[in-house]
Amino acid sequence: MHQLKLKYSSLLGILFLFLLSCQTEKKETYKAIPKSEERPIFSSTKQIPDAHFLGDKKCKECHENQFEKWEGSHHDKSMDIATRETILADFKGEKFFSQGVHSRFFEKNGEFFANTEGPDGKNHDYKIEYVFGITPLQQYIVKFPDGHYQCLRTAWDSKKNIWFDLYPDFKVVHSEWLHWSRGGLNWNNMCADCHSTNVRKNYDQETHSYDTKFAIINVSCEACHGPGKQHVSDVATQGDNYRNTGTMQMTLETKPKELVDQCARCHMRREQISEKFNFEGTLLDHYYPQLITSPIYHADGQILDEDYVYGSFVQSKMYHNNVTCTNCHDAHTLERKFEGNKLCTQCHIKETYDTEKHHFHKNGTEGALCINCHMPGKFYMGNDFRRDHSFRIPRPDLSVKYGTPNACTGCHKDKDDTWAEAKFIEQHGKPDYTHFSELLAPGITNAPNAEASYRQLAKDTTQPEIARASAVIGLGAYRTQATVKELLSFLNDDSAMVRASTVDALNEINRPEYLNYFIPLLKDPKRVVRVKAFNALGSVKESQIPDDYLELYKKVAVEFETYLKITSDFVGGRVNRANYLIKQGDLKGGIKYYESALSIDPINNIVRTNLANLYYRNREFDKAEKAFKTIIEQEPAYGATYYSYALLLAELKRNKEAIVQMELATKYMSENTRVYYNLSLLYDGIQNYTMAEDALIRGLKIAPNEENLLYALAYLYQKNGQLDKAKNVTMKLVQLYPNNTQYYNFLQQLNQQ
Template structure:
């Protein structure tokens, strides 16, 4: 049809032009030649346009299908009646959990970039609004042992792939390659770190045993669980899918439920007017703020929790059965490590997958990985015995769209008044009357901040330490049983476990437990930093750069001890260490590629110690040198540190954040 219309228009133009120039034969033939050239160029342009259009249509068939869910209407439909809420949601990181690739969505600014994955070159380049990767076939790349890639004689840059899907935007952006199997998506080997503004291998952004093979991931089997609104994997074979989602990202209906009935019911202006006059909520839509604390928290918990899929087949073809306002107890059941007896099928599975719990929980059942805040919060007395919910501290919409305050809100989506101890003191009014009497710290001290003692940074994720969402009290007994660093010694880096145990006994009546004999003379943080497993080393290295801890412990003595972790076998530990070291005077220019080679790590550690020695006079030494493995206030005990590092826990870790 388009071709016929094109020819008719061309003939009409030719006839009109012929009539206009019929008075002069020379102009007539010149015009005819011009028309022929124009028609040829136009036809060629149309051919290219049609070919490109068909190519893009075919490409979109390789991406998850959006909008194919009954009863869901999409966030665009919500905007007309709820513009303010839509605006703040659109500015949030929930919206960008999964997006189609475009120049506007990708935060990295480049036309073409050359990368290197274990010796194999990869090139990324833009062609208009399409992002292309020139690289080896992913199947070959991820199935070849890492040690063999650099030695391979296979010609590089043999294939081109268009990247159409991406996840994340807050801390990093991850990209996906269509696998060619339906619309299944396979991980692209590099991701973009937003804070550092650099591309790094995806495998190096997780706290994962470096001896493990490539970190190959399937978006359709993993990310779809929490990074879209109502996703259905829809496998068509062991490797192929026809995945469908209601909407990419975490959109309005992820929290408010399917809105088709709500939209249909409120088409009438009269009903909308009547509804505004009623005190009870609109029954056609869910507002989490109107639910009890358990059900409102489950709205968040559908993504921010550790779950067990009890009916895999049902999930694969229908997605999760949970809907906001209901309970998380159908085919997506919350796992509480403290109550595994309530889920016998999980107990059975754990026996077959012994790492399942260890890669997610501390030994006492406290969550140790990020993104699982609901699982932590439900273990808190404030939730179990009170009415604490996610919405006690967080809000999903900002009241002042487009302001600087909203920009700050985007980070954690905290209510403005909940950024400090007010979050706790809204319930604990008796403590609010005299905070220092409870904390035994001055009111201005970070030790009087409720969060620092009761929600310490003992959760790992996103290459940093994150606050635990299980509200707890510092306990020396628990710290000894689980190996988990306690809040007191994560702030007082230069103090021993014995020092902490004595204060907890004096201030709060906690019986002082028997302590390992070698813990008495040396600060607890040194044990964690030098002897701990990779997860504990990462948390401790982060605290060595945490400003409240540096203020409480003195600054400067940490540098030569921390420098050794630049050579840690885990790339995530090296990254955290480098970031913490840069927070010290004179080390802002530290250049160390945490994804590089062991020789460069050693050189960086040596440079750090040399810089530290040159600035000794400007930084006070430790108040008690022996507690932090120093011989004197200006000389660290290199031999002792090396001896302790040889005792490092090398147990394999793969934290499932």
């Protein structure tokens, strides 16, 4: 199945954080994060005028030392106008070939161009307008119609001084959303918010156009510290008596976790909630982080896809013991404060940890470096090596169980995980502490104890809130009464992240009796929780809202509409609006927005599958059939499409055609027993009892005790007068499911025939 590819990052040249713990106790414990301090329920959504940002030269007047450190940093060079001085690549006619695409880079009349494949599949000349980053790579941005700016897929390796493909092993066709000329590498929605200061995306869905603005082109002093106008005025009027009135951000008074949250705005894979970031409220008033799910993370929470550090760091003991970004990084150069193990021995006792008795590697070698065991990493965007910031102890035992990576075999590539586990036990003994990954991994890998593990982790308030929130999302897949009761209790959790994920989980279950639990969340202190609660209340009309919540409901309705608007240039944003309209009973409106989602990603077959099923529900059978045929043409090995298409054909009484499609479904999703059940019904419908029996027997070879298959087979035998066979199968049902009186009664009926 074509996957709904999640956002690729164009956040280049930002140095990622290497943060270490001050605690080394055996048991992995985490301090519960208390409920947010009382704040106004509705933080302001006002836009800060560009004139309130005075520019870096103004900051330099009083903060020359800090300015000199910042100048030339990755923040300073996050974005710039394309000139010979800012462009690092040669642009002297170099040619580059990758994934079937020929590109050429050249200079003409003092301007810089790339000749490469465009959205129509043909080569064109594109003028370079902006540059992104400095090292280890630099990207180039071109202007498209309607205010779109696009980042070229071919970038400049500023260490090797060569052109290279950001995704050399990934073929992308020109009509796909991930093509550089389309949504996947669009500057306006993928990059701008974090590469410039005071950004307004200004997207118009009706025209699919942008009018993106910013106050300052790069990550300036004021991008982190806030607009300087009031600060400069306060300094001028207060003189030596100056006191921060709260207008400045990221100061020496900022608490460690607050500082991490403020950095996280850009060092985090996330969903945007508010239209404008104006420094008011907290992180969860503006953004919601990507939780620990597959395929973004490995099953134990280690990095897999890009997570931009925050999602890893908040898993760590270091974060929960108030280690913050600036403990390891200079706040202005962004460089590490020390190289080698000296960085770690700021807190960890050198004589205990920086020794061969601890790391079992010869001092002075790569294996003796703390970061290589506790911060393994991988390359992203071709040549950008980033380390995992969850600072975990290697766990090869979990690698053996769940296939997760470990630092040991990451270096000792000639060895396997079993060797690593044995070596770890030999050197350190069996782990005598519990890490949250031992409860998370079973759920993500669908192990037999998945539900129980998720429940245990979700309830444990000593564990990181991102891990607990991720477990809650996992629990949403289960419908047992006990689990749902547990989920409802998390709506009052101290963690806003957990409350938000609980709403998402229950929203998926979508049972009317839960609605009364969501209404009180309309006054939650965090905008992200309010917005998610409003979405969950989608099937409720305004007239059904209690009078004492009606004013709140109307206010949150505005926040929810803003959220849908700000995400409407993404497929997911349009799908969210479609699903909300469907909850409201507007099926045609839902179909319209699913069609709209396909208009910006025409080969997204997750969306097309849902749309086909909506056409089916709306009895637009011709459109549904056309959609299924399109999916089959684009992805002929995706079995679920054949299954859904077969059900449609059966609805249209085209049973023979339906059988052809259902047989294909058994080929491409052979482990799904429901396919065999429906195939049997189709054969039965054309009175081909031999093939109906064959379909059920094929399914039972995969799942011998599958209840529905056994009952269907017993009924088929009874229907065709094969009573002995029917009795044998029914007796098995009675033995397997003794509490189901239906099977006992059916057996009695057979005995009387």
